[in-house]
Amino acid sequence: MSDFKRNNLDKSLSPYLLQHISNPVWWQEWSAEIIQNAVDGKKPLFVSVGYATCHWCHVMAAEAFSDIDTANFLNSHFICIKVDREQRPDIDQFMMQYLTALSGNGGWPLNVFLTADLRPIYALTYGPQQSFLSIAKKVHEHYEKHADDIAPFIAKEVQPPLAGEASLVKNLLSYYDSEYGGFGLGQKFPPHSTLLYLLYFLCVENNPDVQTICRKTLDAMRLRGLNDHLQGGVFRYCVDRQWTIPHFEKMLYDQAMALWCYSLAYKIIGENEYKKMAESIVRCLDDCFADNGLFISAHDADTEHVEGATYVWSYTELKDFLGPDEFKRFCASYYIDEQGNFEGLIHLIRKNDVSLYDIEDKLLFLRNKRAQPARDNKIICGINALVTIAMIQAGRNLERPELEEKAAQIIRRLIDLFWDGKALRHSYYNGTTQNQSFLFDAAALLTAISMIYENDASWNTLMTTMAAYVESFRDGEKWVESRAADFQQVFASWFDHPVPSSVSLAEMGLTRVALLTGKETQFKSYRAPYQADFFNIAAMMNNGLFHVISSKSAVAWSQLSPNTLQTLGETQTDCYRGTCRLRQAK
Numbered sequence: 001m002s003d004f005k006r007n008n009l010d011k012s013l014s015p016y017l018l019q020h021i022s023n024p025v026w027w028q029e030w031s032a033e034i035i036q037n038a039v040d041g042k043k044p045l046f047v048s049v050g051y052a053t054c055h056w057c058h059v060m061a062a063e064a065f066s067d068i069d070t071a072n073f074l075n076s077h078f079i080c081i082k083v084d085r086e087q088r089p090d091i092d093q094f095m096m097q098y099l100t101a102l103s104g105n106g107g108w109p110l111n112v113f114l115t116a117d118l119r120p121i122y123a124l125t126y127g128p129q130q131s132f133l134s135i136a137k138k139v140h141e142h143y144e145k146h147a148d149d150i151a152p153f154i155a156k157e158v159q160p161p162l163a164g165e166a167s168l169v170k171n172l173l174s175y176y177d178s179e180y181g182g183f184g185l186g187q188k189f190p191p192h193s194t195l196l197y198l199l200y201f202l203c204v205e206n207n208p209d210v211q212t213i214c215r216k217t218l219d220a221m222r223l224r225g226l227n228d229h230l231q232g233g234v235f236r237y238c239v240d241r242q243w244t245i246p247h248f249e250k251m252l253y254d255q256a257m258a259l260w261c262y263s264l265a266y267k268i269i270g271e272n273e274y275k276k277m278a279e280s281i282v283r284c285l286d287d288c289f290a291d292n293g294l295f296i297s298a299h300d301a302d303t304e305h306v307e308g309a310t311y312v313w314s315y316t317e318l319k320d321f322l323g324p325d326e327f328k329r330f331c332a333s334y335y336i337d338e339q340g341n342f343e344g345l346i347h348l349i350r351k352n353d354v355s356l357y358d359i360e361d362k363l364l365f366l367r368n369k370r371a372q373p374a375r376d377n378k379i380i381c382g383i384n385a386l387v388t389i390a391m392i393q394a395g396r397n398l399e400r401p402e403l404e405e406k407a408a409q410i411i412r413r414l415i416d417l418f419w420d421g422k423a424l425r426h427s428y429y430n431g432t433t434q435n436q437s438f439l440f441d442a443a444a445l446l447t448a449i450s451m452i453y454e455n456d457a458s459w460n461t462l463m464t465t466m467a468a469y470v471e472s473f474r475d476g477e478k479w480v481e482s483r484a485a486d487f488q489q490v491f492a493s494w495f496d497h498p499v500p501s502s503v504s505l506a507e508m509g510l511t512r513v514a515l516l517t518g519k520e521t522q523f524k525s526y527r528a529p530y531q532a533d534f535f536n537i538a539a540m541m542n543n544g545l546f547h548v549i550s551s552k553s554a555v556a557w558s559q560l561s562p563n564t565l566q567t568l569g570e571t572q573t574d575c576y577r578g579t580c581r582l583r584q585a586k
Contacts, residue, residue: 004028004037004079013429014084015376016052020061024071027082030091032486038079038116044143045118046078046136049085049092049110052376053249053298055307056126057109062305064132073133077140078113085110086297086380087427087434090482090490094155099123101153113139118488119150157478157491160527160535168536169201169210171529176213180242181220183530189237190221192257193496193504197533199264203563204545211269218265221258222277223350228311229334230348230364233284234258236301244349245342248308248373249301252289253383253499255281260390267397267562273353278394282403285387291377293413294384294428300373310370312345313363321366326359378429381418382441384410386499388448396557408452414445415462424469439473439481439492443505446470450512454566455554467513470506479503494527500534508538515541515548516567541565548575549583 002008009017009027020027028034030047038045048065050057064070074080085092085108095112098120099105107125113136114120122139124132143150163171172194175183182188195217198210221227224243226234234254235246262278265271289295303309315338319327330336333354340346388407395403418425418433424441427434446466453459473480479492481502492502500508507524514521524542527535540546540563549555550569560566574583 002028002033004034005075009082013378013432013434014052014087015378015429016050016054016057016084016086017082019052019058020065020082023061023065024068024075025065025080026071026075027080030081030083030088030486034079034081035116035118035486041079041116043077043079043116044121044140044147045081045112045114045116046074047081047083047091047095047112047114049083049088049095049112050108051085051298052374052378053251053300054108055247055249055301056107058300058302058305060109060126060132063129064127067129067133070129070133070136073136073140077136079116086376086378088487089438089440090484090487093481093490093493094153094488095120095123097155097158098153099125113143115143115147115150119152121150155488155490158494160494160531163526163528165526168526168529169198169207172198172533173209173213175530177241178216181213181216181218182243183217185241187237187239188220188226188241188243189498190226190234190254190258191217191530192254192261192498193500193534193537194530195261196257196264197529197537199261199268200537200540200545200563202268203561204540214265215269215271218262218274218277222262222273223353225347225349227277227350228284229350230360230367231284231287232280232282233288234281245347246308247301248311250284250288250299250373251498252295252297252380253386255285255289256383256386256390257499259285259387260393263390263394263397264562275398278398282391282394291379294379294410294417295387296375296377297380297383298376300375303371303373308342308347310367310373312342312347314345315340318346318363321363322359326362329354329356330359378427379417380427380441381414381424382426382438382444383499384414385441385444385448388414389444389451392448392451393562397562399558404452404455407448408456411445411448411452436484437482439470439479439502439506442466442470442473443502443509444500446509447505447512450509450516453516457568463513464517467510470509473506479506494532494535496532496534497530501532504532504535504538507535508541511538511542512565515546515565544575544577546576549573550575551583 007027009021012018012029083091095110096106102123112120112123183191198214202210220243225238225246226243233250236249236251238246259278259281262274266274301307333352333356335349388410391403391407395401423437425433426436426438449463453463481490481492483489494501494503496504521542524539526539547564549566550573572583573580
């Protein structure tokens, strides 16, 4: 029997939870045992969800959760549970649906007060120390008076509305920021899935407006503050419309999606700077994320509790470190101002594409001597599979087959580590795997395997097995994300940002398997743009807007359009827009 009158996170296998072991709050990890303890003790729950590289999670840990008065109140009146959203996306999704239904907004840390039988009472994101304690007291007072009247919250499957094919690009144009690139008029997140949809659309129809959207957005992402110009890779998002100052965390999933976007843009648009950007992301993966053949989850936004400290420069520091000629050249290609652009310091933003590798390498050498951001070293199966998808596509689009070979090695490593022949585990940390299954992991891995299968038919058995496993997450017409023994069934998300949704990946993976194995596909309706852009790529593929090439021997990818699948067959055919034609071998 566990001792719940202490902080038990020292037993955790989550880097995020381990960050909270010194809090005076009696944090517990989610389990059936702790929920039963709350039921038996008739105590409500306080559940705080976050992730290891979350800046405001760190702030709240240092403020409210380190305050003795707050901790004493929480310990006396609630069972307190910490959740790593990356390890328990099912719990996070349920809590986030409640928060957004309550307030219209979401974010992390995600703090929810619930009854022991999981009826939510109240939720909020970051709360300063004094106001948070006041809220906790009011919540408990409400619970004491109205516990029996608190209504359950039913998490529903939320599907994006259906949309006509002809309206998709028109609607995306209406969201586009024509002045600065990207979408919307506030903080700028890299719109990976939207860019991928628009780029694949360009394979079907050479639309000048779409090409402008793609170029301007891709250029803003690579030239301005989202890009780490010295080491490669992209930050999570920019806090301003102009793409100037990022939130400095680096997430593995953003590297995967950006690699796919830039390599595809190079293939379709032909801009050599997109190839360089893609290659810089590969460098970042190798230098910053690689770990024993796989990739870690993230790098923190903070360095020693200061956001962005590793990445920013003082004007004097740059001028003193670089020689006069170097500094002049540097100022000609970067926006360097004595006043700075980030709290009196300088975050590097480019003016142009003039090559400065000698200076950039020199600055990176100096930067690497600084304290570095903390790392979230856990390995997530599905995000690693997403990296392999991007690597395969980059290998084909950049004509670098060694990236496809590397992706195949990573997929084998994922199978060895996470697949037991019946179920796919979710994460790995400090020698232990998390024995829980999620649709996202299965769908991402199936999609990756279906791409490797195009190069090597020996993957057929595993592809077929994984397709059947993905199908096991269906519940009638709906998709289930998880059926965890210690939590309720959660339906899969459809929202395609910042990564493709589980539903979209499942639909894409199964569509690819059907097309590659000669099965018929039925028309798939398109969904609302921006919400479901990756799903709409799967629909394009399903509805005949991707070529399906059959040939006696493999065709070099350099000879094929990016919207192509290929398989071996006795006849040379190209099936496209519902018609199969004989294809002349080249």
